[in-house]
Amino acid sequence: MTSSIRRDPKNPDPRDVDLLKAISDAIVVSFNPEKASAEFAAEVTQMVREKYNKRLEEERAAGGAGD
Secondary structure, three states, X not given: OHHHHHHOOOOOOHHXXXXXHHHHHXXXXXXXXXXXXXXXXXXHHHHHHHHHHHHHHHHHHOOOOOO
């Protein structure tokens, strides 16, 4: 699943994305049973978004793809 998404990150298979979300939700609950899953999911989403944006900025600065 992840290799499929990584091969074409701009056009992932919707089934892979749905499965990734389900796996992510399960991981969130297992590591933080005391924290509301929606709250923790929002934190994880923000961290991923920041990492992704940083990677895009680095690629643009290097003159690579990602535009």
